Amino acid sequence: MHDVTTGTPRVSVIVGGASGLGWATAQLLHAQGDAVVIADIAGDQARARADELGGSAAARQVEVREEASVRALFEDVREEHGSVGAVVNCAGISRPGALVDISLDDWSATVDVCLTGSFLVLREAAKAMGEGGSIVLIASLNGRQPGVAMGAYCAAKAGVLMLTEVAALELGPRKIRVNSVSPGFVPTPLTAGASLVPGLVEDFVENIPLGRAGNPDDVANAVAFLLSEQASWMTGASLDLNGGAHTQRYPNVLQHVAAMAAATSPAS
Numbered sequence: 001m002h003d004v005t006t007g008t009p010r011v012s013v014i015v016g017g018a019s020g021l022g023w024a025t026a027q028l029l030h031a032q033g034d035a036v037v038i039a040d041i042a043g044d045q046a047r048a049r050a051d052e053l054g055g056s057a058a059a060r061q062v063e064v065r066e067e068a069s070v071r072a073l074f075e076d077v078r079e080e081h082g083s084v085g086a087v088v089n090c091a092g093i094s095r096p097g098a099l100v101d102i103s104l105d106d107w108s109a110t111v112d113v114c115l116t117g118s119f120l121v122l123r124e125a126a127k128a129m130g131e132g133g134s135i136v137l138i139a140s141l142n143g144r145q146p147g148v149a150m151g152a153y154c155a156a157k158a159g160v161l162m163l164t165e166v167a168a169l170e171l172g173p174r175k176i177r178v179n180s181v182s183p184g185f186v187p188t189p190l191t192a193g194a195s196l197v198p199g200l201v202e203d204f205v206e207n208i209p210l211g212r213a214g215n216p217d218d219v220a221n222a223v224a225f226l227l228s229e230q231a232s233w234m235t236g237a238s239l240d241l242n243g244g245a246h247t248q249r250y251p252n253v254l255q256h257v258a259a260m261a262a263a264t265s266p267a268s
């Protein structure tokens with residue numbers, strides 16, 4: 001896309017853009033003509049991705065849990081590119097564990113990356129944007145649908161949904177739109193562990209009325225739409241991207257893991 005006032009390519013920063021949903025989004029925005037900056041804790045991978053895109057694509061290393069790192073990212077992008085038109089935060093992790101068992105470290109790591117990281121990206125992006133811009137945060141089906149052993153992740157993603165709404169309220173007068181997307185199950189490095197548990201992926205798919213898992217392009221297409229002028233009257237919204245899974249139930253991950261452990265124990 002091009003900046004409507006200057007006619008130059010829109011500068012888009014994809015945080016967590018070196019893998020999975022973020023990488024698919026970076027590829028799509030680049031194909032649409034944006035000047036894409038891929039920012040990720042995996043700096044080498046981000047650079048390799050930017051090289052793969054070529055053209056005006058650039059890479060930065062960023063740790064979304066660190067205030068100074070996120071601030072430096074947006075200050076540098078603004079200095080180097082002159083503006084920041086669109087920002088997507090895809091950085092996320094999940095450290096599962098039942099609420100009575102999960103360690104404070106695992107709880108904090110999940111909440112710090114998914115929720116506090118979203119806040120820091122949002123705050124620094126809004127500062128760098130000035131007047132006008134569009135921000136998309138990646139929330140999750142788990143922001144509205146609970147999952148056993150997913151307490152930290154569910155709570156963090158529910159927080160991202162409300163953060164989206166408050167940000168839309170506060171930033172609307174500056175013509176900065178803030179929306180989120182809430183994907184269901186999409187095979188990526190983040191969810192790769194699911195395929196190691198017999199029956200778990202099948203259980204996810206059974207609970208999807210459209211009968212298939214998502215793919216990264218399903219998410220990238222929705223993000224690109226939210227960032228575009230076609231969504232110019234949308235802010236404070238979240239798009240459910242889950243094949244209808246929000247109408248069903250979330251698989252009980254612990255039951256599947258317990259069944260696997262029982263099947264592989266020496267006594268069985």
Ligand SMILES: NC(=O)c1ccc[n+]([C@@H]2O[C@H](COP(=O)([O-])OP(=O)(O)OC[C@H]3O[C@@H](n4cnc5c(N)ncnc54)[C@H](O)[C@@H]3O)[C@@H](O)[C@H]2O)c1
Binds near residue numbers: 018042113140
């Ligand atoms: N894949 C799914 O099924 C699914 C479903 C719902 C929501 N999501 C969310 O979508 C987002 C992207 O997930 P994905 O599936 O593409 O996972 P992924 O692991 O493929 O990509 C996540 C990226 O975030 C980066 N990252 C992690 N911690 C970071 C940090 N502290 N600072 C900066 N970057 C960091 C990783 O290096 C990686 O490149 C996450 O927020 C995830 O919670 C994914």
